[in-house]
Amino acid sequence: MNKKSAVFTALATCMFSLPAWAQSGIDQKINDAVKPASDWVAGIIFSSFPMFGVQFPFVLVWLIVAATIFTFYFKFINFRAFRHGFELVRGDYNDPTAAGEVTHFQALATALSGTVGLGNIAGVAVAVSLGGPGATFWMILAGLLGMSSKFTECTLGVKYRNEYADGTVSGGPMYYLTKGLAERGFARLGKLLAVLFAVFCIGGSFGGGNMFQANQSFSQLVNVTGGEASWLADKGWLFGIVVAFAVGLVIIGGIRSIARVTSKVVPFMGILYVLAGLIIIGMNYTQIPAAFVAIFDGAFSPEGISGGVIGVLFQGFKRAAFSNEAGIGSAAIAHSAVQTKRPVTEGFVALYEPFVDTVVICTITALVIIITGTWDPNVDPGAGVQLTSTAFESAFSWFPYVLTVAVVLFAYSTMISWSYYGLKCWTFLFGESRAVDTSYKLLFLVFVVLGSSMQLGSVIDFSDAMIFAMAFPNILGLYFLLPVVKRELNEYWDDLKAGRLQKFN
Amino acid sequence: MSLVFLVGVDCSDCSNRALDYAAKRAAVKGARLVIAHVIEWSPFTFSTPQENEERHKRREEELQRAHSEIVDPLVARLLEQGLEVEGMVRHGHAAETLMQIANEIEATNIVIGRKGGSRFKAQLFGSVASALAQISDRPVTVVP
Numbered sequence: 213m214n215k216k217s218a219v220f221t222a223l224a225t226c227m228f229s230l231p232a233w234a235q236s237g238i239d240q241k242i243n244d245a246v247k248p249a250s251d252w253v254a255g256i257i258f259s260s261f262p263m264f265g266v267q268f269p270f271v272l273v274w275l276i277v278a279a280t281i282f283t284f285y286f287k288f289i290n291f292r293a294f295r296h297g298f299e300l301v302r303g304d305y306n307d308p309t310a311a312g313e314v315t316h317f318q319a320l321a322t323a324l325s326g327t328v329g330l331g332n333i334a335g336v337a338v339a340v341s342l343g344g345p346g347a348t349f350w351m352i353l354a355g356l357l358g359m360s361s362k363f364t365e366c367t368l369g370v371k372y373r374n375e376y377a378d379g380t381v382s383g384g385p386m387y388y389l390t391k392g393l394a395e396r397g398f399a400r401l402g403k404l405l406a407v408l409f410a411v412f413c414i415g416g417s418f419g420g421g422n423m424f425q426a427n428q429s430f431s432q433l434v435n436v437t438g439g440e441a442s443w444l445a446d447k448g449w450l451f452g453i454v455v456a457f458a459v460g461l462v463i464i465g466g467i468r469s470i471a472r473v474t475s476k477v478v479p480f481m482g483i484l485y486v487l488a489g490l491i492i493i494g495m496n497y498t499q500i501p502a503a504f505v506a507i508f509d510g511a512f513s514p515e516g517i518s519g520g521v522i523g524v525l526f527q528g529f530k531r532a533a534f535s536n537e538a539g540i541g542s543a544a545i546a547h548s549a550v551q552t553k554r555p556v557t558e559g560f561v562a563l564y565e566p567f568v569d570t571v572v573i574c575t576i577t578a579l580v581i582i583i584t585g586t587w588d589p590n591v592d593p594g595a596g597v598q599l600t601s602t603a604f605e606s607a608f609s610w611f612p613y614v615l616t617v618a619v620v621l622f623a624y625s626t627m628i629s630w631s632y633y634g635l636k637c638w639t640f641l642f643g644e645s646r647a648v649d650t651s652y653k654l655l656f657l658v659f660v661v662l663g664s665s666m667q668l669g670s671v672i673d674f675s676d677a678m679i680f681a682m683a684f685p686n687i688l689g690l691y692f693l694l695p696v697v698k699r700e701l702n703e704y705w706d707d708l709k710a711g712r713l714q715k716f717n
Numbered sequence: 718m719s720l721v722f723l724v725g726v727d728c729s730d731c732s733n734r735a736l737d738y739a740a741k742r743a744a745v746k747g748a749r750l751v752i753a754h755v756i757e758w759s760p761f762t763f764s765t766p767q768e769n770e771e772r773h774k775r776r777e778e779e780l781q782r783a784h785s786e787i788v789d790p791l792v793a794r795l796l797e798q799g800l801e802v803e804g805m806v807r808h809g810h811a812a813e814t815l816m817q818i819a820n821e822i823e824a825t826n827i828v829i830g831r832k833g834g835s836r837f838k839a840q841l842f843g844s845v846a847s848a849l850a851q852i853s854d855r856p857v858t859v860v861p
Binding site for chain 1: 765771774780814817
């Protein structure tokens with residue numbers, strides 16, 4: 213107990229000294245200091261090549277080509293296994309003797325609470341603003357193809373997970389890259405890819421999974437409390453400390469009840485958000501056909517969008533990838549604790565993640581923004597949440613308050629998920645011990661405060677870059693492991709068709 | 718046909734009367750007894766990745782604790798009385814899981830105790846006894 217309180221004191225001292233820097237303009241200094249490095253890394257990750265007159269970042273091509281290849285290689289598994297995936301989530305195949313273990317539903321819900329977040333609310337608003345309504349079309353397409361990427365990585369996540377002697381389970385790309393590639397005779401490459409993945413994942417966990425979340429939820433909070441004039445406007449550090457404390461209670465203090473409450477409230481907020489979106493769409497039902505016409509027209513013959521069709525496609529793909537993380541590898545970590553004898557079953561379940569995240573939730577956001585006409589081509593990419601907030605406000609004047617609560621909770625649950633992903637990679641690199649564990653967690657909390665108290669544009673760029681960078685080692689490894697997944701899939705599919713699988717409910 | 722009584726127990730102290738009742742009947746009728754405890758659990762809850770990672774371990778711990786603190790002492794007590802007794806611990810919805818067990822062991826009768834909860838609480842959350850009475854396809858004895 214003493215140890216714990218010492219940690220908290222150290223933490224509190226550390227966090228209270230941060231705002232002092234922020235106030236003294238040190239954020240600008242940090243910004244300037246890391247900018248060259250950040251620009252360099254972001255420059256490599258987002259290095260683009262000209263395609264039809266537009267600069268197209270290689271990483272997006274990498275993601276979308278992989279998703280397309282997986283879709284064809286597994287013969288449209290994203291549609292083929294859709295129904296069976298639902299039966300698995302519903303628990304038709306849950307073995308009663310395994311009651312009490314992690315079910316397919318629970319694994320999916322956990323993974324979803326890590327992905328459904330600001331990407332669905334803020335990211336989509338930016339995509340529609342910069343790419344026009346047509347971006348929605350490409351976003352949906354990317355979501356559908358992304359289902360195949362998730363299928364592949366989550367199957368492998370379960371297949372090559374570690375089951376420790378004490379009964380805990382953990383898995384993810386670091387394990388399937390090392391073990392899977394070693395099996396295929398590429399042990400050294402596998403190890404290298406796993407280490408690269410782990411490094412990028414830690415970066416992503418501090419950035420997109422943390423600072424970006426803290427920053428955007430604070431921005432929405434300021435926005436609803438009066439914008440510039442808000443009492444909170446210059447108190448990002450305070451918000452950061454409160455959030456860091458709340459995150460710390462769960463990840464360091466081990467206070468499960470908070471995590472448990474959040475994990476119940478978050479799905480509820482998600483449903484509320486979807487319902488509110490549907491009501492707004494329903495209230496303007498006469499405009500639905502026009503919205504779809506705008507989406508299709510905009511997808512193939514956009515007007516006034518820089519880069520034409522490719523420019524629109526770029527916006528749609530980018531936001532879909534950022535929101536559903538298909539091919540990034542993070543979800544494989546979240547899915548891998550499921551109880552199943554057949555790894556491929558979790559792959560089928562994982563199909564639902566990009567589907568719910570992108571095809572359903574992102575599309576609803578996009579439709580609301582298009583129908584209410586709130587999109588604005590001159591939007592500042594950092595103001596995504598505010599745009600969505602305005603769109604919902606035009607129908608329900610009180611909705612921004614609900615949205616703020618939703619945004620903060622989504623951000624919070626995404627942070628908890630990402631702190632776990634980052635920690636798994638951190639211990640993969642530095643070994644398992646209490647000190648290693650705690651050092652990562654403390655660092656994570658420091659980044660929460662940094663993210664919300666400073667306007668570190670380039671650090672946020674850097675973290676975006678880190679999340680996308682995870683796709684390089686992950687997908688490269690996936691190509692090597694495709695035959696493994698295919699074998700698992702074929703064996704299972706034959707059993708399923710032949711009725712050899714026992715249904716319990 | 719041999720008689721099998723399934724006794725649902727909540728905790729070791731509060732299920733004494735139901736257990737005594739079942740034991741007495743079993744002794745008279747020469748029935749086999751199965752003492753079952755259900756750990757409340759649903760496949761549709763939300764959890765953090767950390768909880769999922771430890772779930773398997775926690776489940777083992779929960780089963781062990783339920784055995785050592787609730788079921789095993791009761792089984793031992795009835796064994797002393799010379800009855801044929803077996804203990805069982807499962808995760809799930811209490812009433813549904815008891816039904817499942819009843820089917821598996823082909824119980825002829827189910828005996829459960831009733832928690833002394835208020836009517837209000839029972840209205841709000843439902844009680845195992847009333848749920849079981851609703852779904853059961855065999856006699857259920859509720860011992861107050």
